[in-house]
Amino acid sequence: MIDVTLNLLPLIRKARGRIVNVSSIAGRHALCGGGYCISKFGVEAFSDSLRRELKHFGVKVSIINPDFFKTEILNSTRLKENITNNWKKMSQNLRNDYGEHYYHNYCKFIEEICSRSSTKLTLVTDCMEHALTAVHPWTRYSAGPYAKFLYMPLSYLPTSVADYILGS
Template identity: 80%
Template sequence: MWLLLLVLLGLILLYRYYRQSQILGNLSDKYVFITGCDTGFGRQLAKQLDRRGMKVLAACFTEPGAEELKKETSSRLQTVILDVADSQSVTAAAKWVASIVTDKGLWGLVNNAGILIPLCPNEWLKKDEFRKILDVNLLGTVDITINLLPLIRKSKGRIVNVSSIAGRLAICGGGYCMSKFGVEAFSDSIRRELRRFGVKVSIIAPDFFKTAILNSTQLKENVTNTWKKVPQNIKNDYGEHYCQNYCKFIDAMCSRGSTKFTIVTDCMEHALTAVYPWTRYSAGLHAKFFYMPLSYLPTCVADYILGS
């Protein structure tokens, strides 16, 4: 009986591996638009897909970022300057993409651009500080996606949204977790809406990686600067030790960061090139074996573990 179950499990895993290893043909004919290509995952993915021969349209926030990326890639890769929080910039970038892909449509959209600051206890922040991060991480993703949807529907392509483990568990204060929970909800809803058009939507949920946003010095500096502006009555309630402990929490979080960006970009690449992409990719050991399983446990258990 046990032997039969083991054989059946082995066959299921073998079929699963075979199914997920099937890759699309004619990748060199496909256009992929990636946001946030100055550094980190976006930059790594742009170079990775360029090496595979795909036609990469890389959106950078700065001119220097765009110039450096072009030096490291082939002439196929094209860049555009984009501020995802600015609707006029988004509209201009969408028109630029349409002028390049023409009737072929856009095969892939990777919503990767994001920020982490401000990362602070919620009570220390003002409404505008929440809005800043939501404008980039969530509303920027929504704006880009809606503007490019006609081109993606035309090619029956792929949308890849970068969420986070913080999109399943609220591990810190500030707008970051809220923005990533929102990305999860947007991805789920639009995946169901677009299924009838043959468009597939995947969510990438990384854990800790040493990208530009996971900079402990900048994050702690933001915490201490915010603490200085907090009203005295709130400072009295929290105490100086709370600010110090929060900075220690940031140090601990950043110390877990991996420099192996390909763990994440390989997931993105699979979502774009596989015949049967996953709906969700948990990128990193912390994501796979701690945070994602923890998100399925009773809330009281998650609260106790994260609180300690």
């Protein structure tokens, strides 16, 4: 995403074009471990800095924050298999430190997220369409009910309150 954007930037500036990046609600709240949230926080930071830098050139930058959609990334069988494999690779001491309850709660969390996922991908593509065609596109789009009514509003609260609500 960064490489393509930077290579096309001269043309985008010249055309006073638009950049629309798809992040995730996990770019606003680190909902799980691993590299996924880290990469989405990176999309957010890159897009925010681009938006500020390119405003002078008339370029508009938007970020789309989808919540949970039935795509391959939310394949609960594959996710739980990966979690189980990683759990088994951990040393016994580390597993003891975390406790079996941590492993089972994390699997339950993954199952819950996957069960909430929507098949209505038009919620995301409608945001994309608006970001690309509106006279005044929004800076951020919340695609999906959890993004719009839970995770995005939580991102504006003090961290301790958001952590409490998310059960951290």
